[in-house]
Amino acid sequence: MTQPTTTIPLVDMQGVRERDPQSLTRAGEAIRRACTEVGFFYIVNHSLPQTVIDDAMQAAQAFFAEPLERKTEVAVNKRHRGFHRRGGATMYQATRPDEKEFFGFGLDLAEDDPSVLAGEALRGPNQWPGFMPELQRAMDSYFLEVGRCGADLLRAVAVSLEIDPEFFVAKYTKPLQRTQAVYYPVQPDDRPADQFGVAPHTDYGCITLLYQDAIGGLQVRELGSERWIDAPFIEGSLVVNVGDLLARWSNDRFRSTLHRVINTSGRERYSIATFYDPDYGARVDPVDLGVSVDEARYPPVAAGDYILGRIDASMSYRKTAAS
Template structure:
């Protein structure tokens, strides 16, 4: 594990996807250290082709350049799929909405899928814009590739937690993965101190994998000093962080850390965030990871129920449904 002009750990995933046992043990140990000390780290050699990343980022720039009246064709629906307009997200305890737009997709499921027919929240087909047919290929391909990286990462997370590397596999049979292209306009020059691109928050789910451009702006609340540090962009890397569900699952052995975005670059900032989360009904219970019930800090919860509540609490459009 190393650092590059940052306090966040840098973890090399080389050999993990190929099934190298030594690589798995090494990465697991490095993840254990990073997640117990700060909850954030970079990964390189993660297996997502750079061409796939570049295509998705290019598509994001094209999509967000369309005027609002055009993007409104795919305005966010009850499944949390589609375009979220500027000002549509208010993080808990924040005083102002986030200064961002984003476009969200999930696992592509037809209307006759059993989970959809059963009325499972957040499930169904994506909303793809007719005005930009190329987006489905670019972002859909990224979704699948980043999902593979998430599955690889969870094998190492399991090893870092001292459990079988395959522990998470049957918890992800129909993953609740959400991938979002995010657009941050330049930070308003006269903005008040409580205006953020994304206000300080912890993520809701298990793990987040983020690709960011070179604008900077992502900051992490360092646990040891209680101060904000920059997650400086590193070419080709993904930023990974622990979400609340994994913190609960691990009985806080792994930390879910506050982070925020302030785009002071003077130009637009783009990123693609993926919340790699379990099947809706997967039980998140620290006791399943060997925690004594007497010392467990959290009662079992269905992954999807927890995530849905957090989305309901933070997204303005949910209040109108």
């Protein structure tokens, strides 16, 4: 299959899971270039099985095809788990809500889990539609495998930042990993200029791993030129970007990058995004990544508190709950 032309780099992850030093060095150098020159990159040979991806995408499509009244049986709850209907998310500085639906889930913790009992926001059990047990089976498998991929990736990210490859491991003992299956309806060609599938935004957390279908529509604001460039589907790849939390942690050596979705393909679009973020209480401090106190641009912050604040500012259901 002929791959599309793009200026977004491809990073080969072959050998990273096995901790091969040469592979880690190669991937780390490629990530450093990608994160300082473009702001996005693809990963290939990432060890996320295609069968797991296909099962998750098929289950997501079946769920989103259900009538709205059925999907709202698992409407989003205070833990940010469940179905978000169209119009429920407005990115900061956007003038219109996003034209998308999504179903979110995270690390499945029982009500008596210590993190839940301690009152950590966003923690707790997932909620799944009783009418579609295959959705839980497929997404549980995807969640597990993409989390392994995220852990591999952070080892290479650590090398790219010239710190111990295992630095992030202690920060991810109970990660605030969140995965969303996303549905984008067709947007007409004559849509308002300020109407997007997802409006321009940066992600809140550490790293995002995205599987997208072949429909297209993802665009990236290139760091070097500040022009919008397409991030087309590339077979066998995941799309990766730095979030605001890692930008902060790296003292802006890596910057989070604006991106958006405009679906004018005439077809429905689907993707699965995973926000692979640290433990709720993980301390995010640029000093820990090798800069001096005087050089640090940001004070320490707990990862979960930062992410929660960003979610609260973007999701209409959370604004309603707080009012």
